[in-house]
Amino acid sequence: MSPPAIIAPSILSADFGALGQACSDTIAQGADWLHVDIMDGHFVPNMTFGAPVVTKIRPHVERPAQGLGRGTFDCHMMIAEPKKWVKDFKKAGCDLYCFHYEAAISSTAAESPEATSEKKTSPKEMIRYIHDQGMRAGIAIKPKTDVRVLDEILESEIKEEVPDMVLIMTVEPGFGGQKFMPDMMSKVQMLRQKYPELNIEVDGGLSEATIDTAADAGANVIVAGSAVFGAKDPREVIGKLRQAVEGRR
Numbered sequence: 448m449s450p451p452a453i454i455a456p457s458i459l460s461a462d463f464g465a466l467g468q469a470c471s472d473t474i475a476q477g478a479d480w481l482h483v484d485i486m487d488g489h490f491v492p493n494m495t496f497g498a499p500v501v502t503k504i505r506p507h508v509e510r511p512a513q514g515l516g517r518g519t520f521d522c523h524m525m526i527a528e529p530k531k532w533v534k535d536f537k538k539a540g541c542d543l544y545c546f547h548y549e550a551a552i553s554s555t556a557a558e559s560p561e562a563t564s565e566k567k568t569s570p571k572e573m574i575r576y577i578h579d580q581g582m583r584a585g586i587a588i589k590p591k592t593d594v595r596v597l598d599e600i601l602e603s604e605i606k607e608e609v610p611d612m613v614l615i616m617t618v619e620p621g622f623g624g625q626k627f628m629p630d631m632m633s634k635v636q637m638l639r640q641k642y643p644e645l646n647i648e649v650d651g652g653l654s655e656a657t658i659d660t661a662a663d664a665g666a667n668v669i670v671a672g673s674a675v676f677g678a679k680d681p682r683e684v685i686g687k688l689r690q691a692v693e694g695r696r
């Protein structure tokens with residue numbers, strides 16, 4: 448049986464002028480986590496906000512008593528230098544720090560142009576570092592990245608180097624409101640088959656129209672921005688997304 452359904456509305460589509468209230472309302476409407484999109488204008492062609500804003504919205508949502516329970520701040524770091532901000536986000540109240548595989552690999556290359564294959568295990572070093580700071584770790588891949596790059600990481604014998612979640616992007620990261628890419632579902636299926644207990648998150652274009660495809664493939668953590676924040680009745684949408692995932696467990 449796959450892990451429980453987790454609905455994580457992306458606050459990228461919330462009213463930034465009343466973000467704290469939007470966060471508490473969304474949890475009250477039945478969301479499990481809040482998906483917090485951090486963009487730096489380098490890794491992706493858009494900017495959002497940094498740790499000071501997370502610090503301000505954190506008190507609006509009660510933190511999970513333990514683990515990745517209700518109220519988890521799932522911070523999706525679409526940034527070129529993911530290691531640089533780990534401590535700041537821990538301090539701001541992030542529970543799950545999800546960095547991009549592509550950023551970790553290229554920041555290693557930037558630090559050391561003569562990087563050896565050993566150096567290229569930097570995603571594992573990142574995961575260990577995030578765990579050392581007392582957060583859960585996620586690793587995300589963009590649509591063009593082969594999912595098989597994750598095997599070596601997921602199969603690490605060192606527990607601290609294994610991520611708590613994998614995020615399969617179902618749009619090119621950078622903007623909300625884009626079209627879901629169904630061809631990303633083969634990545635989800637492959638992961639679910641190999642790792643039955645893994646938290647597999649999908650992000651981009653998820654809605655009542657696309658949730659069945661994602662749930663059939665085996666995704667259990669569902670990010671939805673415009674579908675939730677643009678809805679007349681967000682509670683109903685959150686409930687339907689959850690029902691679709693629960694129905695496949």
Ligand SMILES: O=C(CO)[C@H](O)[C@H](O)COP(=O)(O)O
Nearest residue numbers: 457620621623624652672673
């Ligand atoms: O990471 C993201 C964009 O890079 C967003 O989380 C994602 O696109 C959610 O928005 P929507 O549900 O409207 O597609």
